[in-house]
Structures are given as C-alpha cells and as structure tokens.
Amino acid sequence: MIPILTTTSTIMCPHGGMAQLITSNTQALVGGAAMLLQTDVHLIVGCPFTPVAYSPCVSIRWLTAATQTALHNVPVLLQNSVGLCLNAAQVPQGTAIVVQVQQQAKGI
Numbered sequence: 001m002i003p004i005l006t007t008t009s010t011i012m013c014p015h016g017g018m019a020q021l022i023t024s025n026t027q028a029l030v031g032g033a034a035m036l037l038q039t040d041v042h043l044i045v046g047c048p049f050t051p052v053a054y055s056p057c058v059s060i061r062w063l064t065a066a067t068q069t070a071l072h073n074v075p076v077l078l079q080n081s082v083g084l085c086l087n088a089a090q091v092p093q094g095t096a097i098v099v100q101v102q103q104q105a106k107g108i
C-alpha cells in the first residue's frame with residue numbers, strides 16, 4: 001500500500017518549481033484534503049530551467065497512477081505515480097518529484 005497524493009502534498013519539477021495541486025475531485029477527502037486524480041493537470045510555478053533559452057516547466061501530466069484505487073473509475077495518484085513535467089510547448093523537461101505526502105490513506 002502506497003500513500004495517496006492530496007492537495008496538501010508537495011510536488012516539484014526537477015528544477016525546483018512548485019506544483020499547484022488543484023483537483024477536479026470534490027468528493028473524496030483524506031484529512032480534509034482532496035485526493036488527486038490521474039486526469040488532473042497541475043500547473044508549475046517558479047521553474048528556473050534555462051538550458052539554452054528560457055524554457056521553464058509549466059505543467060505536470062500524469063502517466064501512471066493507482067491500478068486498483070479509483071474515484072468514479074479514475075485512478076488516484078500515489079506517492080510512486082509518474083508525472084511528466086512539460087514546458088509551454090508541451091516538451092518534456094523531466095519527471096515530477098513527490099516531496100511530501102500524507103500517511104493516513106493508502107492505495108494500490
């Protein structure tokens with residue numbers, strides 16, 4: 001069992017930008033915070049990535065999520081879910097880093 005991500009989790013891009021964790025889920029809460037869903041797209045703020053030209057991460061799209069834990073047939077995000085950080089042109093910049101999670105509810 002792996003911790004479920006919620007709106008109080010901390011997720012960053014690989015360059016230090018912070019994800020804004022907003023979800024379409026308004027029904028399932030863990031400790032008062034909404035569970036995140038695989039269909040959620042999270043905006044990133046403060047990414048300083050500048051390989052040659054300014055190209056910060058601006059969003060996270062989730063590639064993997066729970067295989068057996070879902071809300072209305074939409075998988076919830078887990079601590080080990082893989083999210084791809086994208087720039088404004090939707091070019092991958094690396095994978096999201098889950099920094100902090102709740103420990104009350106877990107999923108598979």
